[in-house]
Amino acid sequence: MKKRWLLPIGLLGILAVGGMFVKPTMASPESLAAVNAGDTAWLLVATCLVLLMTPGLSFFYGGMVSFKNVVSTMLQSFIALGVVSMFWLCCGFSLAFGDSIGGFIGNPATFFMWRNVTSGAHPVLSPTIPLALFALFQLKFAIITPALITGSFAERIKFSGYLLFILLFSLFIYSPLAHWTWHPDGFLRKLGVLDFAGGTVVHMSAGVAALAAAVFLGKRQSLDQGEAAQPANIPYVVLGTGLLWFGWFGFNAGSALAANSLATQAFANTNTASAAAMLGWVFWDAAKGRKISALGACIGAVVGLVSITPAAGFVTVGQSVMIGAASAVLSNVVVHIFNNRTAIDDTLDVFPCHGVGGIAGMIFTGIFANEVGLFYGQTTTFLYHLLAIAIVGGFTFVGSYLLLMLTNALVPLRVTPEEERLGLDLSQHGETMTSFEERMNAYLLKQNQNSKAASLPKAGISE
Numbered sequence: 001m002k003k004r005w006l007l008p009i010g011l012l013g014i015l016a017v018g019g020m021f022v023k024p025t026m027a028s029p030e031s032l033a034a035v036n037a038g039d040t041a042w043l044l045v046a047t048c049l050v051l052l053m054t055p056g057l058s059f060f061y062g063g064m065v066s067f068k069n070v071v072s073t074m075l076q077s078f079i080a081l082g083v084v085s086m087f088w089l090c091c092g093f094s095l096a097f098g099d100s101i102g103g104f105i106g107n108p109a110t111f112f113m114w115r116n117v118t119s120g121a122h123p124v125l126s127p128t129i130p131l132a133l134f135a136l137f138q139l140k141f142a143i144i145t146p147a148l149i150t151g152s153f154a155e156r157i158k159f160s161g162y163l164l165f166i167l168l169f170s171l172f173i174y175s176p177l178a179h180w181t182w183h184p185d186g187f188l189r190k191l192g193v194l195d196f197a198g199g200t201v202v203h204m205s206a207g208v209a210a211l212a213a214a215v216f217l218g219k220r221q222s223l224d225q226g227e228a229a230q231p232a233n234i235p236y237v238v239l240g241t242g243l244l245w246f247g248w249f250g251f252n253a254g255s256a257l258a259a260n261s262l263a264t265q266a267f268a269n270t271n272t273a274s275a276a277a278m279l280g281w282v283f284w285d286a287a288k289g290r291k292i293s294a295l296g297a298c299i300g301a302v303v304g305l306v307s308i309t310p311a312a313g314f315v316t317v318g319q320s321v322m323i324g325a326a327s328a329v330l331s332n333v334v335v336h337i338f339n340n341r342t343a344i345d346d347t348l349d350v351f352p353c354h355g356v357g358g359i360a361g362m363i364f365t366g367i368f369a370n371e372v373g374l375f376y377g378q379t380t381t382f383l384y385h386l387l388a389i390a391i392v393g394g395f396t397f398v399g400s401y402l403l404l405m406l407t408n409a410l411v412p413l414r415v416t417p418e419e420e421r422l423g424l425d426l427s428q429h430g431e432t433m434t435s436f437e438e439r440m441n442a443y444l445l446k447q448n449q450n451s452k453a454a455s456l457p458k459a460g461i462s463e
Contacts, residue, residue, distance in 0.1 A: 015086060138178070138182075148210070149350065280304075300332070
């Protein structure tokens with residue numbers, strides 16, 4: 001048995017044994033009476049929709065990487081369902097939504113091991129739905145956020161190091177950001193910062209952390225050797241986009257926390273912004289002389305979903321067209337700047353799409369937010385949004401970089417050159433999209449060809 005895995009096994013064992021002795025907290029008759037059946041039914045559906053987004057993301061990312069890294073990339077998203085669920089049960093929900101300590105973090109004892117998380121409503125956090133359902137709904141946001149980061153370091157990260165990093169990220173980055181922005185006593189929320197469903201908490205944090213990871217880990221070997229990155233399976237990307245778009249209705253409309261007109265407004269804005277962004281991306285590509293591609297249409301649609309997220313409940317449907325289309329063009333431009341003018345290897349353009357999309361969404365929210373936005377002659381909300389972008393961006397980049405350094409000191413983050421050449425599917429998991437023999441034969445054939453090419457005279461005389 002490998003000793004390095006004894007610690008995670010031990011922690012899971014402690015959680016399993018300790019959980020048996022945690023006494024359930026009974027809901028009061030008043031909290032049970034406050035539960036609304038319609039709101040609860042909708043939030044149950046919305047929670048399932050948001051859960052579906054993480055498998056959708058695994059297809060979206062898995063289709064865009066090279067053939068030898070599809071399984072590993074998909075698993076990096078999927079495994080977050082397990083890691084973050086256990087963290088959220090233990091202390092994550094309490095850190096994000098427990099009794100506020102100075103507006104910066106929740107008291108870890110408030111909801112430790114689901115203590116005080118009942119089937120009754122909470123007067124502040126969940127006035128018409130069970131607190132347990134609210135906690136589960138928020139869990140799905142916490143799951144997909146570290147999964148989003150994986151696109152930046154795909155094809156070169158060691159799986160054990162990745163597991164430790166997402167746990168540390170959830171503890172030290174995500175939970176504080178969720179508290180700052182969504183807890184009634186969080187300091188950003190008290191300033192008046194509006195983030196309907198996660199522009200800062202989810203997308204900005206994931207995008208900026210992705211940038212830190214890309215800088216920390218450096219380029220893939222294949223890029224250093226001049227190889228062009230080829231997506232393994234475009235239909236996977238299309239499938240993943242469809243699942244994300246479908247699940248995003250729970251992500252945004254569910255954030256109304258009720259089956260009401262606000263949920264309907266967020267639903268309509270979500271679909272409209274994504275549609276406008278998809279068209280904006282492909283039309284911009286065509287105007288720049290590039291072919292309209294399925295990959296571009298999918299990326300554009302996702303950028304629209306990202307950018308409308310913070311604004312979904314605060315803007316009109318017409319304004320969502322502007323938000324989606326403008327954000328798509330901006331992200332498209334940033335993608336090509338990153339790929340052509342910088343040395344940063346953000347494998348799947350997580351920062352240009354999710355980071356820039358989240359930032360653009362927060363700016364547009366400050367501009368168009370009903371009655372308090374710049375569009376309506378008010379400046380306070382807009383200025384606080386700029387401040388929030390600076391605070392969240394700086395905190396997330398520095399914090400994530402330090403966590404990457406800590407993780408690397410404990411568990412090496414980058415795979416060896418040989419493991420990277422072989423592909424993470426085989427080197428990390430012993431699995432591939434094809435049979436093991438087919439992959440090994442292809443790998444050995446390529447190695448043989450490279451050896452023969454190296455042995456030829458430099459004049460380039462063929463055999």
